[in-house]
Amino acid sequence: MANTPLLTYQEIAQATKCSMSSIRRWVACKELPVIKLGHNTRRVRQSDFDSFLQRRITR
Secondary structure (H helix, E strand, O other), X not given: OOOOOEEOHHHHHHHHXXXXXXXHHHHHOOOXXXXXXXXXXXXXXXXXXXXXXHHHXXX
């Protein structure tokens, strides 16, 4: 897990073709786990993003 790529909100928005507000809403609702790297810096593990997509697809 140490070498798991970290994604920005912008990268997730582009991959899902969703708005930044949608990404922030998923994070706020704890649907998409994030890693805090500083006061204003948050990233999403690629593996967490993949799991999130799987859950969304199977709904």
